[in-house]
Amino acid sequence: MADTATEAAVDPANWTCPAPLRDQPVVVMGHGGGGALSAELIEQVFAPAYGNPTLAALTDSAVFDLGGARLAFSTDSYVVRPLFFPGGSLGDLAVNGTVNDLAMSGARPAYLSTAFVLEEGVELDVVGRIARAMGAAAEAAGVTIATGDTKVVESGHGDGVYVTTAGVGLVPDGVDIRPQRARPGDAVLVSGPIGLHGVAVMSVREGLEFGIEIASDTAPLAGLVAAMLTVTKDIHVLRDPTRGGLGASLNEIARASGTGVRLRERAIPVPDEVANACGFLGLDPLYVANEGRLVAFVPPRHAEAVLAAMRDHPQGGGAAIIGECVEDHPGMVVVATGLGGTRVVDLPLGEQLPRIC
Amino acid sequence: MKYIDEFNDPDLARRLLDEIRATVTRPWALMEVCGGQTHSIIRHGIDQLLPDEVELIHGPGCPVCVTPLDVIDKALEIAARREVIFCSFGDMLRVPGTDRDLFRVKGEGGDVRVVYSPLDALALARKNPDRQVVFFAIGFETTAPANAMAVHQARRLGLGNFSLLVSHVRVPPAIEAIMTAPQCRVQAFLAAGHVCSVMGMAEYPELADRHRVPVVVTGFEPLDILEGIRRAVHQLERGEHRVENAYPRAVREQGNPAALSMLEEVFEVTDRNWRGIGPIPASGWRLSEAYRAYDAEHRFDVTGIRTEEPAVCRAGEVLQGLIKPTECEAFGTACTPRTPLGATMVSNEGACAAYYLYRRMTDGPAQRGSRIPREELNTVG
Numbered sequence: 001m002a003d004t005a006t007e008a009a010v011d012p013a014n015w016t017c018p019a020p021l022r023d024q025p026v027v028v029m030g031h032g033g034g035g036a037l038s039a040e041l042i043e044q045v046f047a048p049a050y051g052n053p054t055l056a057a058l059t060d061s062a063v064f065d066l067g068g069a070r071l072a073f074s075t076d077s078y079v080v081r082p083l084f085f086p087g088g089s090l091g092d093l094a095v096n097g098t099v100n101d102l103a104m105s106g107a108r109p110a111y112l113s114t115a116f117v118l119e120e121g122v123e124l125d126v127v128g129r130i131a132r133a134m135g136a137a138a139e140a141a142g143v144t145i146a147t148g149d150t151k152v153v154e155s156g157h158g159d160g161v162y163v164t165t166a167g168v169g170l171v172p173d174g175v176d177i178r179p180q181r182a183r184p185g186d187a188v189l190v191s192g193p194i195g196l197h198g199v200a201v202m203s204v205r206e207g208l209e210f211g212i213e214i215a216s217d218t219a220p221l222a223g224l225v226a227a228m229l230t231v232t233k234d235i236h237v238l239r240d241p242t243r244g245g246l247g248a249s250l251n252e253i254a255r256a257s258g259t260g261v262r263l264r265e266r267a268i269p270v271p272d273e274v275a276n277a278c279g280f281l282g283l284d285p286l287y288v289a290n291e292g293r294l295v296a297f298v299p300p301r302h303a304e305a306v307l308a309a310m311r312d313h314p315q316g317g318g319a320a321i322i323g324e325c326v327e328d329h330p331g332m333v334v335v336a337t338g339l340g341g342t343r344v345v346d347l348p349l350g351e352q353l354p355r356i357c
Numbered sequence: 358m359k360y361i362d363e364f365n366d367p368d369l370a371r372r373l374l375d376e377i378r379a380t381v382t383r384p385w386a387l388m389e390v391c392g393g394q395t396h397s398i399i400r401h402g403i404d405q406l407l408p409d410e411v412e413l414i415h416g417p418g419c420p421v422c423v424t425p426l427d428v429i430d431k432a433l434e435i436a437a438r439r440e441v442i443f444c445s446f447g448d449m450l451r452v453p454g455t456d457r458d459l460f461r462v463k464g465e466g467g468d469v470r471v472v473y474s475p476l477d478a479l480a481l482a483r484k485n486p487d488r489q490v491v492f493f494a495i496g497f498e499t500t501a502p503a504n505a506m507a508v509h510q511a512r513r514l515g516l517g518n519f520s521l522l523v524s525h526v527r528v529p530p531a532i533e534a535i536m537t538a539p540q541c542r543v544q545a546f547l548a549a550g551h552v553c554s555v556m557g558m559a560e561y562p563e564l565a566d567r568h569r570v571p572v573v574v575t576g577f578e579p580l581d582i583l584e585g586i587r588r589a590v591h592q593l594e595r596g597e598h599r600v601e602n603a604y605p606r607a608v609r610e611q612g613n614p615a616a617l618s619m620l621e622e623v624f625e626v627t628d629r630n631w632r633g634i635g636p637i638p639a640s641g642w643r644l645s646e647a648y649r650a651y652d653a654e655h656r657f658d659v660t661g662i663r664t665e666e667p668a669v670c671r672a673g674e675v676l677q678g679l680i681k682p683t684e685c686e687a688f689g690t691a692c693t694p695r696t697p698l699g700a701t702m703v704s705n706e707g708a709c710a711a712y713y714l715y716r717r718m719t720d721g722p723a724q725r726g727s728r729i730p731r732e733e734l735n736t737v738g
Contacts, residue, residue, distance in 0.1 A: 026464040036695060147520060281473075282448075282705060339370045339579055341402010343715035349451075349694055 034243025034289075035348035039252075058256070059178050060101040060239070063171055072107035074098055081124065083161060086200045087215030091133025093291055094163040096220050099141045103222040104294065105236040106177040106229060107169030109141060114165050117150040119158035130161060141220035143167065169222075174233045181236040182257035186325040187303035189296045191310055192217070192318035194246050198288035203277070211352035212261075214273050219292030221253045223314040228296065231305045235244040237297035240290070242249035244348055247286035249295055250333045253301060263323035263335040263345070271306065286335075297325060365401075372581040374406055374651035377590055379607030381410045385593050386531040387540045387586060388535070388678050390528060391497075391549035392706030393487060393577050397718030399711040401579045411590060414542065414678035417531050418549055420496040421448050421704035422676060428524045429454040432493055434659050435522065436467045442485060443655075444478035445493040446500075447471045452703045455664050475507035475521075482511065482519035491653045494521040498552045501525045502616035508644065508651045522653040523643055526629055528552050529560040530640035535677055536568040543678060545589040547575040547582070550604035555620075557612025561600040564722040569598045576604040623648050632700055633673030672699030675708050682712040689717050 017102060030037040047055065054062050061074030078094045095112065102109040114134065118127060138145050200216040221240060228235060237257070241249035246268070254261045270285045278285045292315065298306045303321060312318030323335075333345040389395055398404050404413050417423055433454045436443035443459070450459040450471065463469035468488075472478050475492050482490035494504040497695045504521060511519040528549060535541055548561060553574045561572045571592035575585030585603045592599060602608055620642070629641025644652045670692065671685040682688050682701070692698040694710055701707035 026461065028460045028464040030460065208473065337400070337402045338365055338367055338401065339401050339406060341405040342368065343400055343402055344717060346694075348715050 022164045034248050060104045063105050070171040072102045072105040072169045072171050074101035077164040079162050082204055085204050088218040089133045091130040092218045094165045095134050095137035096218050097222045098165040098167040099222055100240040101166050102169040103225040104240055105171055106175035107171045109143045109167055109169035110221050111144050111146040112165050112167040113147045114145055117159050117162040118152045120155040122160050141160045177235055177238050177241050179237050179256035182253050182259050182297045182325050184259055184325050184327040185300050186236055186297040187300050187321050188323040190322050191294045191316045193269045193271045194290055195285040195288035197291040199274050199277045212273050217292035219315050221294050221315055224313045227309050227313045228306050231309045232302045235298055238294055240294050243289050245287040245289055247345045248347055254333050255331045258330050260326040260329040261333040262326045265335050266338045267320055267322045269318050271321050286345055364580045369580055370583055373587050377587050380590050380594055381408055384410045385544050386412045386414055387545045387589050388414040388416045388543040389547040390416040390418045395708050396706050396711050397577050399715045415562055415708040417676040419706040420705045421452055424495050424524050425632045427662045430662045431659040432522055433462055435491055435657050437461045440489050442468045442481055442488050442490045444470050444472045448704050452700055467577050470496050472738040475504045479507045479510055479726040482516050490519050492521050494523045497526055497528055498555045502619050505619045508623055508648055516578050517614055518657045520651045520653040525642040527640050530637050532564055534637045545571040545593055546586040548572050550574055550576040550607055553608045555616045555679045558600055558610055565598050565600050571598050572600045574602045574604050574608050633676045667698045670699035672701040675701050682709040
């Protein structure tokens with residue numbers, strides 16, 4: 001055991017860390033968790049390898065001019081287990097996820113590509129169900145799956161089915177939505193109850209039953225964004241808080257814009273079933289994944305009108321103003337607790353871990 | 358299914374705070390024993406709302422934080438073996454051993470799995486008769502009965518491929534060690550409600566008498582904690598030192614008899630080393646002779662472990678309530694959840710992690726200032 005009485009003699013220059021996570025020589029699950037480890041992987045490995053100004057914006061979809069049109073372009077891979085869960089499936093996620101990444105630039109999604117990696121031995125019926133779910137989701141989102149690819153890996157070299165989708169969409173004139181545009185004074189809105197997708201998947205993946213079926217919120221959000229843009233084109237930031245949840249998304253926006261975010265805990269719509277499941281597992285709903293929600297930063301003069309437009313849309317019925325952008329504590333997210341205290345909402349390290357008791 | 362909001366009601370909280378303010382006439386130092394309580398206090402900002410006279414000192418009750426380094430190193434060595442499926446609660450995966458953690462072992466090919474119950478590990482053992490399934494049995498009196506049940510079932514089923522790596526600890530000896538430390542400032546305890554839901558309250562009257570400290574059995578939601586503080590302050594102001602149950606919806610005087618009998622059958626009391634604190638006599642459990650065959654330390658040869666703690670880390674003093682996390686020079690600089698120097702920064706229930714996650718904006722290095730001269734600090738053990 002360390003002798004805590006002798007530490008004064010220790011030279012800080014020689015401090016060592018018993019868990020040098022930043023020097024992990026191998027990929028760990030947290031690298032895909034949407035938190036600090038994911039960000040480091042991008043910043044330290046991918047960004048230096050591809051470096052260019054378009055990529056440097058690190059938005060959910062890249063926006064660029066091509067042949068006189070402003071295009072948004074995005075890609076994502078989907079590796080969810082189980083493949084089918086209450087409220088959706090891998091197929092729904094693969095379409096809605098990319099549609100939403102495009103929509104978060106204000107784009108109208110138009111075409112998707114899809115690539116399947118199938119593990120030898122997977123039933124064709126399973127592949128068919130996923131494909132049909134993708135077809136239905138694409139129709140609902142108003143996009144066309146225009147091209148695709150299929151690869152098969154040997155048994156034991158995959159996890160059933162992986163799907164990658166990429167998509168392009170058109171960004172309307174006058175729309176400039178990106179995390180760097182958050183300004184002090186902006187109202188922070190969320191489109192509905194948070195945490196449903198993460199808890200729904202956890203409940204079936206881990207065999208946990210919470211006494212009530214919780215369905216994923218997976219849904220396309222392009223229609224909702226279009227409805228918001230009819231109120232004003234001056235929406236500053238949109239983000240769909242998927243992996244890492246609302247907490248990670250707000251931290252990314254705060255850091256990208258150099259502003260602070262102040263939330264009111266009691267205004268954040270957390271369904272009882274999510275709060276209870278998270279309480280049981282020791283998780284924070286702010287970090288639980290969503291697949292059909294967005295967070296928006298809107299100038300205060302437009303906030304109420306945008307909120308009303310969201311509430312009039314089927315995907316925004318539970319919308320709420322949950323806080324505002326502030327000059328204090330730049331780059332940080334702080335929440336006023338229900339009891340009147342405050343706490344910091346940090347970027348999660350990796351995946352949330354259920355606690356012991 | 359709605360049972361959390363009731364214990365998080367701002368109006369009731371305000372009333373309890375008003376009553377605490379009206380009762381308190383001088384400074385008092387209360388220790389919440391359990392890391393879950395610490396987490397709740399900091400997460401809801403309860404410490405910010407209390408009158409200045411009431412100081413909360415964070416206790417050693419984070420099972421992840423106090424699991425000794427040599428046990429973690431043993432876990433890492435066992436988990437890396439090809440024949441082993443190593444099962445653990447999630448929050449142990451990121452705890453640093455001497456040179457790696459369970460995540461790293463998993464990333465390097467070890468079969469490390471997060472389970473939600475030791476019975477899940479038992480099910481894995483039944484499904485994988487050709488593999489050795491090891492469950493990392495850590496925790497206080499709260500988790501011990503379920504772990505005892507798992508090993509009891511394994512014997513009943515004749516499973517030869519299931520074992521526990523045991524590092525269970527007991528709360529009352531830790532309270533005793535804290536109270537007998539020369540620099541102890543604790544004047545009342547908020548006892549851990551879930552521990553008492555298993556063990557009952559019989560262990561506390563003697564402690565309360567001998568050290569003349571109020572012990573209030575307290576739950577984990579904000580109103581539970583405020584009620585525990587209210588009762589403790591009330592006793593302190595009146596010069597009383599009784600054991601009170603402020604968590605009657607979960608805790609009965611006699612505890613949980615079925616859980617207690619399972620503990621008695623499977624485990625026996627032993628001395629334990631607490632990470633950051635040191636050895637505390639009779640402060641742990643190990644598998645009893647009849648169940649020794651299910652002890653992973655016996656099944657796998659993991660002797661000769663050499664451990665090394667970072668000398669700068671003051672987690673031990675934090676665990677004993679001698680300093681606040683922000684009084685450690687490494688807090689928030691060399692030591693963060695990203696680069697933890699000690700276990701109190703790793704676990705969600707660790708006091709340092711709670712302060713870093715929720716409070717570093719207001720309690721940063723500028724707010725440091727040790728109340729206790731450093732040369733007077735020693736370890737308890």
